[in-house]
Amino acid sequence: MIPVGLVGWVVALALVVSIIASAVRVLLEYERGVVFRLGRFSGVKGPGLRFIIPVVDKLVKISLRTVAMDVPPQDVITKDNVSVKVNAVLYFRVVQPEKALIEVENYLYATGQLAQTSLRSVLGQSELDDLLTQRDRINQHLQEILDRQTDPWGVKVSNVEIKHVDLPAEMQRAMAKQAEAERERRSKVIHAEGEFQASQKLSEAARIISSEEGALQLRFLQTLTEVSAERNSTIIFPIPLDLIRPFMKKREGEP
Structure with missing residues (x-):
């Protein structure tokens, strides 16, 4: 007991x-x-x-640790009427714990929903070219909007990054054609600039040769040397009059 x-x-x-x-x-x-x-x-x-x-x-x-939240893909229609799917990642942390409990019922859920709606709103005001080339500016704009709206909840949004932009297949084909056309345009411009520079050099060379009587003869002999090095069996080459004109003048001067 x-x-x-x-x-x-x-x-x-x-x-x-x-x-x-x-x-x-x-x-x-x-x-x-x-x-x-x-x-x-x-x-x-x-x-x-x-x-x-x-x-x-x-x-x-x-x-108080930083939370990395994945924002699910959102269907967005850009300012130039292109339908895309965009997802992002959101980085934030609690800086005022009492507000995170008192001012909002679930700060994680509320911040995630706010990120989704803000993502659709901001990207809907941007054109597709800006979305592809100006991501840093769009990320900064999203971060400022979310940080301002979550401040009453004691939440600090430190960064927003757009991870992936999913374009329709027809838009991808159109962009590929545009890129190909741009590369072809650059190729033609470079080729035209090369032709222009070559014509300038040829014009300068022609002026130099025409100013010296023996320059044309030396160029003729140099060309014969280059052609003979190709192992051709028969060479047909016109003889310029400037090459034999000195001999003709000398003969006409004889008595």
Whole structure:
């Protein structure tokens, strides 16, 4: 038989241990504890070993670490009437734990829904070319909008990044044709510039040759040397009059 007094002591000890356990809380370095006393906000406790009043106080832990939230793909019609699917990633953290609990029911869900609606709204005001080439500017604009709207909830949005833009197949084909046409245009421009520079050099060479009587003869002999190096069996080459004109003048001057 266990004495009644011993049973009482055991029950009392168990009750004391239970009260102490319910009064002690351990908060990690990245956590904060929001304390409500009889339903009213009492304060925010930092990391470490913390004590609360059992039954009277309620402590809710909030993490201050940065959250990376994936925004699901959104169907967006751009300003120039192109239908695309866009997804993004959102980086944010709680900076005021009491507001994250008091001002909004579920700050994670609310921030995610706000990111989806803001993504559709901002991209709907942008053209497709801006969406593909000006992502940094659009990301910055989205971050400013979300940070301003989540500030009353004690949430700080640090960054928004558009991850992928899914274009329709016909739009991809059209963009491929446009890129091909642009490359062909650049090729023709470069070729035309090369022809223009070559014509300028040829014009300068012609002026130099025409200014010297022996230059044309030397060029003729050089060309014969280059042609003979090709191992041709027969070479037909016109003889310019300037090459034999000195001999003709010399003969006409003889008595």
